[in-house]
Amino acid sequence: MEAQGGAPAVVERDGRRLMKINMGPQHPSTHGVLRLIVTLDGEVVVGVEPDIGFLHRNFEKIVEGWSYPGIVPFSDRNDYLGAITNEVAVCLAIERLAQIEVPPRAVYLRVLFCELQRILSHILFYGTFGLDLGAFSPFMYAFREREWGYTLMEKATGARMLYAYNRIGGLRNDLPDEWFADLEKFLVFMERQAWPEYMGLLIENEIFRERTIGVGKLTPEQAIAWGASGPVLRSTGVAWDLRKAAPYLGYERFEFDVPVGKNGDTYDSAMVRMLEIKESIRIIRQVLKMLPDGPVLARVRPNLRPRAGEYYSRVESPRGEVGVYLVSDGSARPYRLKWRAPSFCHLQLVPAMGGGGKVADLIAAVGSLDVIMGEVDR
């Protein structure tokens, strides 16, 4: 076999001849443009080295030259499946430094949209994880609800994926009453039909359980040490959810549980996400009950100049902890904005999760991390 991409095709280690193989950047199950340099001994993965940066677009540099309101829509592109949570994270940081009071209705609606976004993201995780394990149909079922949810999002925000819905100081527009009726229908469908279908189609399937239980195991210590967050950390049994641990947007007002796993394997991580869908529905229901009237956008001067200082805002995105470290020097543009992406940290865990298993286990491990390369490479 010829060497490919400059790397030697065959390497020798301990007297065994191992094969080096490029998984990605274009590969059906690397979820974007992730490249894994995999060393194989037959079917057994001896070593994995993630190689990232193919989607790097210098987000952090570009926003240094932009005014604050312009950053919010651009932040959508980082985690394009959790666009609302990105916007919220960056808005929270700016609002805190600029000391802007967000109207209560906007805060509640932000919670609603964060949770709706979480549901939609977890639905897509369900579909793609099924694809990674070779089941195609769950993907289409996931898309049934995803399309519905995106239509809801479109009705509310005008866009399907990259919403630019949050403004500094609130939300772009209020919602008509019919929208809430639609949302309620969607939630009822999710609860009564879609969720049980998801479980029956994939999660409770014997082959799925065989493929995921005990695969890609993480210990809580490993997960914490490597900075894992979100469902990946919770699957190891650590009940760490920023909505509880460091409540933002008044999450302490809502009643919900934090589902945790036991073994830290890919099954638990999928299961945690499935249960989170239910919790998110619970939160949205509470938001709908408590939603106050009033404006949704505070008056903010377009040429916003937050006071000098720095703030680190953390938000529980569908994938984990999104952090925005904002340094302001008091001018109309941020001095520095660092984006802490959960997927970036999670990818460091791939060698620990996928090494020693089969090729198929590696795919399952990467799939269970639910990485979005947009926020890894920024």
Add this chain to the structure above:
Amino acid sequence: MNIYLAALLKVVGVLAFVLGNAFILIWAERKISGYMQRRYGPLRVGGPAGLLQSAADILKLMAKEDFVPGGADLWLWWLAPAVALVPAVLVYLVLPIGRSFVLQNLSIGLVFFASVTSFTLIGIFMAGWGSNNKYSLLGAMRAGAQLFSYEIPLILSTIGVVMLTGSLTLQRIVAAQANVWFVVPQIVGFLVFYVASLAELNRTPFDLAEAESELIAGYFTEYSGIRWAMFAVAEYSNLFTTSALAVTLFLGGWRPLPLLAFIPGWVWFVLKTYVLVFVGIWIRWTLPRVRIDQLMDLGWKFLFPVSVANVLVTALVLAVR
């Protein structure tokens, strides 16, 4: 009639059937999977149900560039699709389609079937090795291990039927099912045969050789255009013939259901085969994929002992009777 002319007619007939069948099956798979996934499948080409979708596909595939990867082993690369297609066509020789409708009533029909299908592996290996692609090679090795492991329970599961009939001739096996289909006394054999045949066919949940989320497309990653189409045709032809063999061995072949004997045998045969094909499609679009070690465990630690036990129990029952 001249025997050469007859042979030529048979070959042309089989080829036409193989192509037409693949035509229908590809359309059916897309349509059925569509309905299983709450979508429509092909709609536009050829009337309301997209009936001519396969024709459009074939035209497209024929028009595509015949891409050869750099460093490919040319002869292997070129020959592989043909080698994979030949056994798929050859097995039609012995299928008893109707009461007196079989191309060649070989006395060793069953062994012929098994031996010819075992040749498929060579084609897959040629494709995997000749492509000069590591994913193809991994796929070929998986296919090799898989076909080899499942050939054994597949053949063993048919032995019970052979013992009940006392013949390897497929036509006689069908004849012996006049009273009761062999699926009743040989239910274990039937189940083992069906599972093993799914594995032989490389279909989900056993499609490891072309697992697209792991190996992109396995041994035919690098193939495109008409060569890829040959693999696809071989695959669908195998799906049909293996289901047809299951029908012949266990489901009474061309024998009609009671009270419906006025419908000709070959219709029954094709109908039953398509039912099994449908089940195969159904399974494919429902289940996730197993892992290679689980596949091996299932083959060697479960199907193999079960099929051996089935042979022993059948022999005991026959001896006692």
Add this chain to the structure above:
Amino acid sequence: MAGGKDATPDATGRGAAAGGNSVPMARPADSGSAGPTVAAGGQDAAVAPELPTPELETLRQVIARRLSHLEPDGATVGLPAFRVVRERLLETARQWRDAPEIGLEYLSCLSGVDYRDHIDVVYHVFSVAHPGRGAVLKVAAQKTGTAGPWLPSVTAVWPGAEWHEREVFDLLGVRFTDHPDLRRILLPEGFSGGYPLRRDFSDERVQRERKVRQR
């Protein structure tokens, strides 16, 4: 850029036009005391040092009491922040992680900020066992010296810092000693255009002429 590189020292176009304030705000010398320089936005310039929860306040006092070599840092809103000298970074990190009444074992974020004469590396650390706790540790890497800015790596304390440090190395050019695998991570391996997140970065590569198809 019409003025050329030397007219506007920072190539991103910030600077004079952006409100007359491009002065770096928190130098190591005056950190703790004055806080950031005057903001031109007309808003309240002083950063409120108060912390949102009593638990954070306790943590600040604990750290200040136990680790007297740390200087408090006034710029950070909402979290206790401290500045440490490079030589005692590793020791401090270990203490932050291991001392039971501090117990910050979760490195959330590691960022580099270029302040022209030096680069601040900022560690945002939290505690999973005690969700209310969190603190910021800052350390300055001076650009003077032949080796360029460098810092000891904290991967031995928080393994998750590995890629974060690689990113800071990649984009800001801070060298981390004892790092297990210090290579570029986001930019291509052979990238030679400098460190993009530095304030004085300008893209020196030849811009290819854009070809527009004429109708």
Add this chain to the structure above:
Amino acid sequence: MNGPMVAFACLAGLTLYSAWRVATAPQVTHAALFLAATFAGVAGLFFLLQADFLAAVQLLLYAGAVMTVVIFAIMLSEMREVESDARGWRSLLLSPRLGIVPLVGGVGLAAILLSAYHRAAPSWPLSPLPAAPDSTRFIAHALFHAYALPFEVASVLLLAAMIGAIILTRTEGGAKG
């Protein structure tokens, strides 16, 4: 020249050519595939002789099973490219591709076989036999009645060979992998 003769010529040509290429193919995988072609050709010859059971078994066991084992042996063993240092007169004499010794040997063998065939030919029936109604039954009868003892002895021998192979190839200190 009738149909069976044409078929025989094709199959014999295929068998001989691929047998020759098994020895001369520069790549071991090619050699293995030519071996499969040889087996297939032999199976075809069996078919022509109306020994259809033998033909099927030949295909099933040799082209199917044995080939799989051969391919796996190739893939699992440590393959290293061996640069042949035999150039000049050695390759002229011994190389299977253009060596004189193999050529002479092959031609000689063919000549001996042909002359033997010519001597024996008259005693062979040239008219087609009536097809055996069920050759499987005859083979089974021969194996399990007339030659049952040799058959069992052969299988014991094969078992012993298999166990011996396992013992010989076992690595010290327990098998790994």
